[in-house]
Amino acid sequence: MATRPRARVHLDNITANWQRLSTAAEGAQAGAVVKADAYGHGAAKVGAALARAGCQHFFVAYPFEGDALRRHVGAGAEIYVFNGVAADDDEAIALCRRAALLPVLNSLEQLRAWRSSTGEAPYALHIDTGMNRLGIPMGQLGEARLLASGHGPDLVMSHLACAEAADDPMNARQQGRFAEAAARFPGALTSLPNTAGHFLGPAYRSDVTRPGIGLYGGGTSPRQPALAPGMTLEAPILTVNEVPAGDTVGYGATYTLDRPALLATVAMGYGDGFLRSLTNCGIAALDGTFCPIVGRVSMDLATIDVTAAAGVAKPGALIEVIGSHVRLEDQAARAGTLGYELVTGLGARVERHYDR
């Protein structure tokens, strides 16, 4: 009998989503962003499944993530490290060399240090085209070009700030700047679109795309096609009780029953990453029937009004809180956030199961 929260990770859905994004990539090669343990889905399994499906470009945030990924994607795949390596971090530089990772260098300082300590070792460059987060500013491209001379970057990338809003003028501004920057590094592969960037049209085409959230069935671009859930997150019912009208539920007594109800208490709370902001607004699905989360989500537990699914509400039954009924972005919106935060925040107590 299940007694812990569990995530069933659907590797077939993730590879099917990757194929769909490849089709939308305007002839580019779709890569895969598997940072933060593949958005909580498990980078080793996801990386291996995508490598088998033909993915050749993987993106992580840290060298240690890339090092752990290497043996799962094979020696032939490229692994890029978004956060780059600090100029004086000899350990990170050595790790990149050992695991054949390409750091995405984000400043002239990082570029200078990488070139002087590694010589001909491959690397990527991030150009900041207006997000003002990471990357070499447009005004420093001339210097970057000089530092790259003799051995240019294998890949030049930038990141879109507003790709979910197709009509935002920021997109075209960034695209124009990126084209200008990429022209300075003629031998390099180009990489601009994240998930939402796949749906901005052919002007945004580049050699390699960087989908993350779409692989896992999320994303909020109104233009994106239906994608399949990367996981089904389920909470087991611990106890079921009939509770009379007028009673309240949970800490702070924030929910009052206006009719008698059948309440199920499930093993899943904010200690598992099930956000407290789902209090009195989250939903769950028991055997396909939608049931509301009532009362405060606490550390280990949440309470669900299962009156509508009384016939199947039994201890040990699993209630879906993310999956094919409760869509990731719908649940996230109820919590006032995005699918990214919900899946990357899932804790170590959530057991991961893989469908193959």
Ligand SMILES: *Cc1c(COP(=O)(O)O)cnc(C)c1O
């Ligand atoms: C996380 C990340 C991505 C993936 O973005 P999604 O919106 O999840 O597709 C792409 N590029 C960079 C630089 C990132 O940091």
